[in-house]
Amino acid sequence: MSVPSSLIRRYTTAERLNHWVVAVAFILAALGGLALFHPYFFWLANLFGSGTWNRILHPFIGVIMFLSFLGLMARFWAYNRITDADRQWVRQIGDVIRNREERLPEVGRYNAGQKYLFWAMVVTIPLLLISGVIFWQPWFAPYFPVVLIRMAVVVHAIGAFVLIAGIIVHIYAAIWTKGSIGAMTRGTVTRAWAKKHHPAWLRQIKGGNE
C-alpha cells in the first residue's frame, strides 16, 4: 500500500502482527510466571482463572511466545548485525543519554541499543523454552534427572529476569523516542523521525521502495 510522501514505511502488516502476537504472549507469560515465582505475586494467577489454571496455561503461552518469536527473529536477524559503528555508539553512551545524537556515528535501521536487546531476546527466549521443557510436569520432567531440573529452574528464573528487564527498557525506549510507537501500530514513521534517529537508514531507502 502507498503512503503519503511525508511518511516512510518501516514495517509491513505481517511484521506488525507478528510483533504484537509476541508482545501479548510475553505479557501473559511474564504475569503468569511471576505468579508462579513468588507468593507475593500469586494474586496475578487470578487473571488466568486460578493458580491451577495458571500452572496449566503458563507453559503453553511460553511455547506460543517462542514460536511467534522465531518469526520475528527470522525477519529482523539481518538488520541487527553488530558493526564497528555500533561499538562506537556504545562507547559514547553518555551522548546517547544526553540526547546529543549529532555526535554519534550515523545510525542505520536500528541503533546499537536496539541490536543488543535483540540479541538478548535471541539468547533468553530459546533458553526459557529449553529450561521450561525440562521441568514441565507431567509431560517432560520425568525424563530428566533431578539435578538437571534444579539447574533448569535457576536458568529459567535468570532468563526471565533478563528478558523482563530488557522488555521494560524496550517499552520505555519505544515511548521515550517519540514517533516510534506509530512504526509498530500504523507501520509508518515520519521523514523527520528517520532523519533524527536513523539517518543512515533514511539515506539507504531514499529513492528505494519507500
Ligand code: HEM
Ligand atoms: C509490550 C509492549 C511492546 C511495545 C510497546 C513495543 C514497541 C516496539 C516498537 C515501537 C518497535 C519499533 C522500533 C523501531 O522501529 O525503531 C518495536 C520493535 C521490535 N520489538 Fe517491540 N514492543 C513491545 C514488546 C516486545 C516484545 C515482548 C518483544 C520480544 C520479546 C519485542 C520485540 C521487538 C523486536 C525484535 C523489534 C524489532 C527491533 C529489532 O529487531 O532490533 N517487542 N517494538
